[in-house]
Amino acid sequence: MVADSLLRVPQTALSRVTLGIRAKDTIADGVVSLTLAHPDGGRLPDWTPGSHIDLVLPEGTTRQYSLCGDRWDPYTYRIAVLREPAGRGGSAYVHDRLAPGDLVGVGGPRNHFPLVPADRYLFIAGGIGITPLLPMIHQAELMGADWQLLYGGRSRASMAFREELSAAHGDRVHISPQDECGLLDLAPWLGTPDPGTKVYCCGPAPLLAAVEQTCAAWPPYSLRTERFTAAALPEPVHQTAFEVELRRTGRTVTVMPDTSVLHAVRQVGADVLSSCEQGTCGTCLTPVLEGTPDHRDSILADHERAANDCMLPCVSRSRGDRLVLDL
Amino acid sequence: MTPAPAPAVSLPTSDADPFAAEHLAQPEPLHQQLRQAGPVVHLSRYNVYALARYREVHAALVDWQTFQSAAGVGLADFRKEKPWRPPSLLLEADPPHHDAPRRVLREILAPPALRRLRATWQTVAEELVDTVLADRGREFDAFTDLAGAFPLRVFPDAVGLGPEGRENLLPYGNMAFNAFGPANDLVKADADRAAGLAAWVNAQCAREALSEDGFGSRIWAAADRGDLTHTQAPLVVRSLLTAGVDTTVHGLAAALYAFATHPDQWQRLRERPESARVAFDEAVRWQSPVQTFFRTATTDVTIAGARIPEGAKILMFLGAANRDPVRWPDADRFDLTRDPSGHVGFGMGIHQCVGQHVARLEAEALLTALARRVAHIELTGEPRRHLNNTLRSWAALPVTVRPAR
Numbered sequence: 223m224v225a226d227s228l229l230r231v232p233q234t235a236l237s238r239v240t241l242g243i244r245a246k247d248t249i250a251d252g253v254v255s256l257t258l259a260h261p262d263g264g265r266l267p268d269w270t271p272g273s274h275i276d277l278v279l280p281e282g283t284t285r286q287y288s289l290c291g292d293r294w295d296p297y298t299y300r301i302a303v304l305r306e307p308a309g310r311g312g313s314a315y316v317h318d319r320l321a322p323g324d325l326v327g328v329g330g331p332r333n334h335f336p337l338v339p340a341d342r343y344l345f346i347a348g349g350i351g352i353t354p355l356l357p358m359i360h361q362a363e364l365m366g367a368d369w370q371l372l373y374g375g376r377s378r379a380s381m382a383f384r385e386e387l388s389a390a391h392g393d394r395v396h397i398s399p400q401d402e403c404g405l406l407d408l409a410p411w412l413g414t415p416d417p418g419t420k421v422y423c424c425g426p427a428p429l430l431a432a433v434e435q436t437c438a439a440w441p442p443y444s445l446r447t448e449r450f451t452a453a454a455l456p457e458p459v460h461q462t463a464f465e466v467e468l469r470r471t472g473r474t475v476t477v478m479p480d481t482s483v484l485h486a487v488r489q490v491g492a493d494v495l496s497s498c499e500q501g502t503c504g505t506c507l508t509p510v511l512e513g514t515p516d517h518r519d520s521i522l523a524d525h526e527r528a529a530n531d532c533m534l535p536c537v538s539r540s541r542g543d544r545l546v547l548d549l
Numbered sequence: 550m551t552p553a554p555a556p557a558v559s560l561p562t563s564d565a566d567p568f569a570a571e572h573l574a575q576p577e578p579l580h581q582q583l584r585q586a587g588p589v590v591h592l593s594r595y596n597v598y599a600l601a602r603y604r605e606v607h608a609a610l611v612d613w614q615t616f617q618s619a620a621g622v623g624l625a626d627f628r629k630e631k632p633w634r635p636p637s638l639l640l641e642a643d644p645p646h647h648d649a650p651r652r653v654l655r656e657i658l659a660p661p662a663l664r665r666l667r668a669t670w671q672t673v674a675e676e677l678v679d680t681v682l683a684d685r686g687r688e689f690d691a692f693t694d695l696a697g698a699f700p701l702r703v704f705p706d707a708v709g710l711g712p713e714g715r716e717n718l719l720p721y722g723n724m725a726f727n728a729f730g731p732a733n734d735l736v737k738a739d740a741d742r743a744a745g746l747a748a749w750v751n752a753q754c755a756r757e758a759l760s761e762d763g764f765g766s767r768i769w770a771a772a773d774r775g776d777l778t779h780t781q782a783p784l785v786v787r788s789l790l791t792a793g794v795d796t797t798v799h800g801l802a803a804a805l806y807a808f809a810t811h812p813d814q815w816q817r818l819r820e821r822p823e824s825a826r827v828a829f830d831e832a833v834r835w836q837s838p839v840q841t842f843f844r845t846a847t848t849d850v851t852i853a854g855a856r857i858p859e860g861a862k863i864l865m866f867l868g869a870a871n872r873d874p875v876r877w878p879d880a881d882r883f884d885l886t887r888d889p890s891g892h893v894g895f896g897m898g899i900h901q902c903v904g905q906h907v908a909r910l911e912a913e914a915l916l917t918a919l920a921r922r923v924a925h926i927e928l929t930g931e932p933r934r935h936l937n938n939t940l941r942s943w944a945a946l947p948v949t950v951r952p953a954r
Contacts (some may be wrong), residue, residue: 265611265612268613268899270644270645271645293644296612333652336648336649336652337645337649338775339649339777339778340775361645365645365646443774444775493823493824493827493888495826496891497890497891497892497897497901498897498898498901499890503901503905504660504906505890505905505906505909507660507661521655523656526661532661
């Protein structure tokens with residue numbers, strides 16, 4: 223095989239945070255997978271298993287989805303989206319309206335659910351919670367770790383990636399559809415604490431609660447969980463032009479939708495050092511004096527984002543009409 | 550997705566030895582030859598493929614899938630030769646093994662985590678500059694008295710090292726950076742003390758050797774949380790000690806050399822001290838304290854039409870890329886009006902210097918302290934270089950200064 227990635231040069235001036243839908247496929251009852259790629263075909267920011275991206279839908283709402291593709295392919299991201307009838311419309315939009323060729327905003331990837339080193343892993347997935355675990359399973363294989371997957375769902379037909387997992391990994395994969403087997407029986411798996419095993423669980427809140435309860439006697443930090451339903455979602459992001467005031471230099475610049483804040487402030491003479499221009503290195507971190515950033519970087523922690531006192535202007539934008547930066 | 554293989558073009562070849570003393574002392578002429586020869590140049594002496602243009606160096610740095618690090622980022626091929634020490638879990642590792650150490654260290658060294666150090670480091674820098682001006686007067690060695698002194702006053706404390714034996718840090722780093730090159734005289738010169746230096750550094754990586762609130766103990770705390778294994782923790786501390794001292798010393802020296810030879814740029818920094826960070830990065834671009842790193846091809850790969858076989862070593866000239874005239878207008882000029890963003894002096898991609906924000910904070914502290922107190926700085930004699938296979942390093946920068954009124 224001949225790789226020829228070197229022909230692709232990074233594009234630095236334009237916003238890096240708009241991706242195109244390359245493919246949309248139904249992969250289980252109520253589940254579609256989206257393949258995303260940069261319109262210019264360039265590399266996407268690197269990610270690690272457990273990462274999610276923020277998907278900014280055309281009407282401005284933001285939803286988080288775990289990356290479930292292959293990071294050895296640097297040109298595409300893959301996510302899987304469950305239609306949630308009781309949801310707030312994001313998944314319905316993805317299912318009913320989003321089509322190949324459409325453009326979407328993307329933030330991140332960020333990882334709050336990293337795979338830490340261990341001799342053994344027990345992966346527990348409930349329904350669409352399989353998505354972050356999929357690349358983890360690949361990784362556990364690469365690292366030669368011992369692992370088992372306990373995968374529950376409403377019915378076999380609703381369980382994404384079920385057949386591939388069973389075909390590739392045989393008896394490491396334990397499929398337990400609720401309509402055949404009832405709720406996941408956790409006690410046989412978690413009843414006896416094992417200090418060499420890390421437990422990774424993603425799924426609906428009742429499953430997480432049951433796993434947490436069953437793991438109560440395990441050593442601290444044995445259990446790592448991710449909730450895939452966010453408790454509260456922020457206001458829709460700003461999709462149109464906004465103003466950025468540079469308080470120290472006394473200038474104001476309009477940031478157009480296809481331009482990064484970094485590029486815009488440089489146009490009016492601000493010296494902002496940057497490096498990766500993908501929101502991953504942190505070099506361009508800039509203090510925010512007023513306004514609320516639309517954070518799209520990969521590195522700030524949640525509490526650092528919530529403080530809204532700094533942002534990475536190479537990828538992050540504005541939630542409101544105006545930002546004031548300490549530049 | 551994968552385009553058809555481009556037809557193989559005839560590959561330019563050079564028998565130059567980039568690790569010979571003349572090229573280490575003055576790398577620019579060789580860099581220029583290599584850039585002009587083509588996007589890829591075969592170096593016959595070592596049977597490696599050299600990249601010296603910005604575009605190819607940048608592309609190779611970010612493409613960890615095609616250009617791996619676990620086979621060593623020096624000339625030695627770890628798949629065939631035993632490394633001189635257990636490989637680094639960061640520099641000499643690929644995903645997935647690279648992920649956990651990188652994540653832990655990245656969070657410990659992230660800009661928000663460094664904020665608590667800023668005030669202290671500024672104070673230390675001001676005290677150092679005051680002491681040098683008081684004790685040495687107007688003439689001193691800016692390498693020994695400033696660039697070589699300041700990182701050793703702040704960084705070992707930030708890591709949490711004990712007071713004893715810190716004089717081993719620079720020789721250890723010098724040895725480690727020499728080891729990325731061939732086994733030449735520079736490597737042989739360290740042979741008799743390699744074991745002793747390595748033993749001292751390894752002893753400092755133990756939990757008991759580290760004070761409670763430093764970067765080192767945070768690495769151990771991450772291991773207690775299971776984010777690393779307890780076997781990995783001392784090796785991650787070792788990365789800090791290997792890569793965090795010599796690099797910043799010679800990076801600061803690069804900046805001081807730049808200003809001592811460009812008085813107009815010093816005036817500009819004095820007028821706009823808030824540009825110290827950008828100035829430091831321009832000095833890093835201009836001098837490239839880390840000159841070279843290698844990668845190893847994971848597959849047969851075509852770069853700009855040149856076929857490179859799987860398993861081949863690729864030598865990336867960071868210093869040459871940082872002066873590629875295609876990317877940098879008037880590339881040889883040290884110029885604070887330039888935006889140095891995107892230089893590859895800290896690397897790029899998943900292996901990009903995890904301590905770059907530490908280096909910038911050190912530089913900002915020292916340069917702003919100096920700019921406040923010194924109106925003019927210039928060389929009084931020939932600066933002396935120290936030769937290293939990887940680092941553009943210094944032995945002496947004799948300067949005279951005029952204090953600010």
